[in-house]
Amino acid sequence: MENRAKAILVFLLFIGAVVSSYFALETYIEAKLVEKFSKRIKELPFNVSCAEIDYSLLKNTITLKDINTNILGMNISVKAVEIDLPFTARKKELPDRMLIKVIGLEFPSSLIGITNTPRTIVNLVTGYSFEDDSLQVMLKTSVSSLGDLSLLCKLKNLSKRKLERALAGVISERRTIRETKIEYLALKYKDRGFVHEYFKQQALEEGISVEELKKKLITSINESINKDKVLMERIGQPLIEFIENPHCIELIAYPVLPISLKELSLLLNGHPDLRKTAVWLGIKFKVCK
Numbered sequence: 001m002e003n004r005a006k007a008i009l010v011f012l013l014f015i016g017a018v019v020s021s022y023f024a025l026e027t028y029i030e031a032k033l034v035e036k037f038s039k040r041i042k043e044l045p046f047n048v049s050c051a052e053i054d055y056s057l058l059k060n061t062i063t064l065k066d067i068n069t070n071i072l073g074m075n076i077s078v079k080a081v082e083i084d085l086p087f088t089a090r091k092k093e094l095p096d097r098m099l100i101k102v103i104g105l106e107f108p109s110s111l112i113g114i115t116n117t118p119r120t121i122v123n124l125v126t127g128y129s130f131e132d133d134s135l136q137v138m139l140k141t142s143v144s145s146l147g148d149l150s151l152l153c154k155l156k157n158l159s160k161r162k163l164e165r166a167l168a169g170v171i172s173e174r175r176t177i178r179e180t181k182i183e184y185l186a187l188k189y190k191d192r193g194f195v196h197e198y199f200k201q202q203a204l205e206e207g208i209s210v211e212e213l214k215k216k217l218i219t220s221i222n223e224s225i226n227k228d229k230v231l232m233e234r235i236g237q238p239l240i241e242f243i244e245n246p247h248c249i250e251l252i253a254y255p256v257l258p259i260s261l262k263e264l265s266l267l268l269n270g271h272p273d274l275r276k277t278a279v280w281l282g283i284k285f286k287v288c289k
Contacts, residue, residue, distance in 0.1 A: 046071050060085050074111065079104030084127075094164045099127035114145045116197060130160040134183070148190040156181040156258045181258035188250040188288060195246035217243050225274070234278055238285035248289060254282035 051066035062085070067078040084099040105122040114120060124141035135158045139151040158180045166176040203213040218240050225231040242249040259267070259281070267277060277283070 074108050076107045077104075078102060078106070094160055094167070096160065097127065097129035099125065101125050109145055112146075117145050120145045133157055133159045133162075135159075135163070144192070146194045147192040148188075150186075150188045152184070152186045153182065154184040156183045178260060178262050181260045182253070182255065182264070183258040185253040186250065187252075188248070190248040190288075191246050199246070214243050228275055231275055231278060234284045238287050241287045242285075245287075248287060250286050250288045252282070252284050252286070256280055256282060 046069055048067065048069045050064050052064075054063040054065070055061070056063075062083045064081040065079070067081065069076050080101075080103040082101040082103070084101075086096050086098075102122070102124045105124070106119055107122075109115070109117050109120045112120065121144040122141060124139065126137075126139045126141075128135060128137045130136075133156060135155045137151070137153045137155070139149070141150070142148045158176070162171070162176065165171050166173060199210050199213055203210045206213065208216075221236050221239055225236045238249065256279075264281075267280070
């Protein structure tokens with residue numbers, strides 16, 4: 001009985017040592033992060049303040065809270081920025097993946113040309129991940145004065161090692177861009193009243209009603225591509241449906257073969273055949289919920 005009690009006591013002391021070591025290490029890393037962050041923001045050409053920096057050793061996440069700055073007389077603030085890193089990120093190399101959440105980014109609406117509200121609030125999540133020779137990038141953002149936008153893009157011929165070498169200057173930026181190919185792209189936009197306001201403003205400028213403006217836009221689409229069933233199905237009809245009820249629309253591009261930015265530029269140069277381009281790039285619009 002006595003031996004069992006000693007064993008339990010030793011085990012509890014061991015657990016206590018592990019827990020205390022964990023918090024000691026977490027506190028040490030957090031202190032180092034604060035030191036490095038403070039040094040970096042002092043190098044910026046404008047004043048930046050951050051109320052708090054938290055580090056979670058268990059999740060390997062860094063959270064910056066209540067960031068404020070003033071640039072050219074414009075107050076910009078962020079409630080929180082959370083950076084989620086894999087545990088391999090502790091090595092001096094590009095992380096295999098990264099996820100960044102920005103909560104409550106607030107700035108004057110005039111910064112993006114919006115006039116119907118003084119301040120704009122943005123929440124976003126963005127990140128990337130490597131898989132073999134591919135890089136996948138994602139972005140989800142909600143903008144109070146515009147709407148919700150999401151992006152998903154998959155790039156071929158861009159491995160982690162290759163991007164590290166490009167960032168280090170071992171291989172040229174031009175070569176990296178030339179060899180990187182777009183394999184897949186999806187872009188979704190959900191309106192929060194911005195398109196409605198745009199239609200109202202445009203109709204007012206033209207001296208017509210919103211319904212007349214919509215009919216004008218739809219007629220323009222029909223006259224341009226109504227005779228081509230492929231283009232009408234892929235592009236025309238979804239655009240018409242969005243104009244009639246501007247709620248949500250999605251663009252998907254799935255090229256027949258992965259295409260580089262240079263090849264894309266050459267393809268779109270001049271006056272390309274719209275039908276061939278849409279088919280080759282796998283372009284398709286669709287309305288969404």
